[in-house]
Amino acid sequence: MHSDAFAVSVCLWGEPVMLDLRQYNCLGEALRAALERWPEEICLIEADRDREKTRLTYRQFKEAALPVARALQDSGFRCGSRASIIMTNQSKWLISAYAVFFCGGVLVPLDYKLSPGEQLALLAHSKSDLLIVEYHLWQAITSSPELPALSVRTALITEAPAKADLAGAKRWEEFRGTDEPSFVLRKRSDPACIVYSSGTTGRPKGCVLTHENYLEQCMALTSLYPFWPGVRYLSILPTNHAIDFMVGFIGPFVCGATVVHLRTLRPDYIRDAFVRYKITYMTLVPAILKALEQNLHGRFAQLPAGRRKILNALITLNRALTRSRPRVRLSRTLLKQVHAAFGGELRTLFVGGAFTEPATLQFFYDLGIPVANAYGCTEAGTAITVNDLRPFRADTVGKPLAGVEVKILNPGPDEIGHVVVRSKTVMSHYLDDPEMTAETIVGGWLMTGDLGRIDAAGHLQLFGRVKNMVVTEEGKNVYPEEIEATFEGLPVKEGCVFAANYIWPAREMTGEQLVLVLHRVSGKPMDPDLVTEISLRNRKLLNYKRVSGYVVWDEDFPRTASLKIKRMELAAKLREKLARDAVVPL
């Protein structure tokens, strides 16, 4: 058990105490203070599947990061310079990030799952000066045809084999300076990170998040779900994404807790890690939660009938006893074996990024594993609402975090309308895109593009999207405009892609689909060869980017003076004349 009296009082009496980050001007300062405050506590454990590779104390983390910061400064990296990181979750990610913040830089965390072409486009869009990237990703970039677009001044490659040709880049492990680096203090209003909230072709959405956005978010989240030295957070969601950056890096670090990295997403190793490291918290996307649920169902089904009956009775009892709030210690006693499988120290699982079935949330809660469903978006600095589990609700995404105002615009008679947010955690703007920024932040309120209502208990419930977008169960945002390039050059007059729910609102969170709208060349019927070609191109797309079917619309698409399609208007016309069954499945 931990011996920190402050933390004990937070846990025992349940009254959350807000971590006071108001004294800090920037992330670098808050992180630096943490490194000084808890030198001997473990900050990072890095495992490769079931093999532990590194374990670092806060002091060791500092000793690893400062020479990198010095080398950055020696190479001309200045206050405000932009550094991009493209790497799977590992200690080098966080060490590099801290070194960047130490130097007053702006971090541009990119998604390692993007294609090399997409990564190069974002590197250029963000005007990144420096790139820190894993060897196999660098190989993919340097062998891609879009390589000439590489615009960074310096590239640092991690874990490159001894004889590898790095195409002019430097080895991260050798990039070190010897003198003390100079700490660069930033203002709260300065940008800390540029986080891209979608894909890349067409119009990249680079959310500029300030130090204040992050510090405020950190205070609000940790007041609900505190971290302290000894807490172990299992970080499997990518750190470039808003969720893990906060809950798997900044949050634990400023509280002296431990982050565990597993360089795999395989459920078997995740389960091992729970037990090996006695995990306290983890965040999941619904897809992974469902995989864990299926595994548990499988194991329960294998129990002899008698034991199954006892288990069911204990689950029912646990459910009754935790109706008003979680009672983790009690649940662990009642359902010892289930909890042992999760390491015995798990307090909460957080889930977000996409819709989660209430039945799945309830399944875990009844086992005494509280799952807190949350909702947010990068533009809002991560979390807008989080369930506080007092009591547990499987059918909502929780109440607004402290300091966050949520309103429903233009509610219908069912009280459902557009969810808008005002908070110190809302981003500053979209990088180099005042037009899109003006459409998204209106009168100080963030237009989330989601539909919802707030119930009598103050909980937000979501009912689909206002915006033209779909989200997969792995939490991936898919913007229809990005898919259109795939269908360019077809023998049609015009074409575009929509989220089907944008044309025919369904007031549902499931069954989201993309649909291709085609304006045929006049007089020509739908050519079977054309359909074949569309199918072929469709199949070349990643599964979650495919269109489910096409719709014929033989009228000119409404366009702006600059010939951009007026999507809202076109969707309204389609909705007026056609029903959803007009979609021909592919």
Next chain:
Amino acid sequence: MARYVLMKTIEQTTDEILELAATHFQVPREQLNASDDFFGKLGINSLQALDLLTRLEQHFQIELPDYELQGVSDFRTLAERIQSRL
């Protein structure tokens, strides 16, 4: 004395992958081709693809880091990644 090591050809490797995928996801073997997109053909998501990777590791007795699936969506390319580790 010369030592001879029996190496699998890429065709053999591809074939074994198709066989294993068919069994693991209960899809008829005849329906799968080397150039098929496995997400679409097997009806799986990226997590289930990792399951397939684990199964392939057990069969080929090699380790395949998660990132070997990066940018790969057809059986043939997956076979090439595996072949380079054999």
